[in-house]
Amino acid sequence: MSKANSLILLADLDDPEAARRPLETAAEALRTRSPAELVNDVLASGLRGRGGAGFPTGIKWQGVAGAEAEQKFLVVNGAEGEPGSYKDRFLMKRLPHRVVAGSILATYAVGATKGYIYIHHEADDCRAAIEGAIEDARALGLLGENVLGTGFSLDLQTHPAGIGYVAGEETAVIRVLEGGVAKPKPKPPYPTVRGLWGFPTLVNNVETIANVEPIVRNGPQWYRQFGTSDTPGTILVTLHGVKKPGVYEVEAGTPLSAVINEYGGGPRGRILAVLPGGYASGFLSPEELDVPLEHASLRARGSALGSATIHVFDESQCIVEVTRKVLRFFAVETCGQCFPCRKGTRDLYQLLDEAESGSAREDWDGAVDGILQLTGRKTICGLDKASSLVFKSAYQRFASEFRDHLSSNACRVCSSGAGGQ
Secondary structure (H helix, E strand, C coil): CCCCCCCCCCCCCCCHHHCCHHHHHHHHHHHHCCHHHHHHHHHHHCCECCCCCCCEHHHHHHHHHHCCCCCCEEEEEECCCCCCCCHHHHHHHHCHHHHHHHHHHHHHHHCCCEEEEEECCCCHHHHHHHHHHHHHHHHCCCCECCHHHCCCCEEEEEEECCCCHHHHCHHHHHHHHCCCCCCCCCCCCCCCCCCHHHCCEEEEEHHHHHCHHHHHHHCHHHHCCCECCCCECEEEEEEECECCCEEEEEECCCEHHHHHHHHCCCECCCEEEEEECECCCCCECHHHCCCECCHHHHHHCCCCCCCCEEEEEECCCCHHHHHHHHHHHHHHHCCCCCHHHHHHHHHHHHHHHHHHHCCCCCCHHHHHHHHHHHHCCCCCCCHHHHHHHHHHHHHHHCHHHHHHHHHHCCCHHHHCCCCCC
């Protein structure tokens, strides 16, 4: 539960009487507001996607709303394949009416008549909660033909996500919904132009959609009271490696150190490094933890906000071993479509395996440089760039630990028999 549960997303978490209020907000908006007004509210709020890339949500909405097509779709992406992240599942299980209300408002705003809530394939509790909220919405007349006499019609249903990390990439989501394999498609065309079955499709993350109802109910200026100009609003973070791990709602722009110490109760030991945005972000050193949790500040430090899954590693762990485990994940999860990713990610993992085991080749640095040149090329999705970002941030910030492994087969931690993640 969030320490800041009086903010936006978790404000009604412990108020049973308020559970269905988001559906009432949706009903009132459908009766009194135009689709264009809702698009303008989201655009003015500055809401950015919470799935990782942080793309401005209102611009996506504008793109789908402005597209001329006989059919449009909404996809709410709850695949959540990022290791250690469970903020989307938390929202779907604990606040399903907010997710469903946001979905209704989004479809109405962009002119979609069919919506899918794409849920992690193992999250049966989330699927049950969302389907219960869908039935509540149907009972209130918010789903079906000619909703509330507005002429707007909507069908909303759940769909299990594909298996694997890349199954959460927006074009891979579309492939799964179409009955295909969970592999990303080349872009352009983007889903806003040519998405599900070739029609304009709005793809938003669960947390992004959950922000819509509070924005519509309270207005975009109210929303902008929270966060920063770069990243308005609040962020749900998933904290690991601290004394009180869990999901917390924090204002965007809160220093990373405050999130770790004030919300998480502090690290379990002296901090070695932090991944602030999940595996698809760069390592930060202990001297960099004053950085605000927002897209621009983290990008300037060579990292990323990503999914806001914060992994705190302490000095009982070896940075080479930690990095190796992250790269192993990427090497396993690459879909193999793009040569730079298929080869580069696995080669980086192999080099780290060599360094960690004390069997590094003589020209290890040269091999690294060659692979990083390969992984910098254009690929269909961002997995390749994520793996090289993690590797480079570790290699640059913790050069001495790498040198220890390469010169004497072990660092201080591994020599003492410790290490691991």
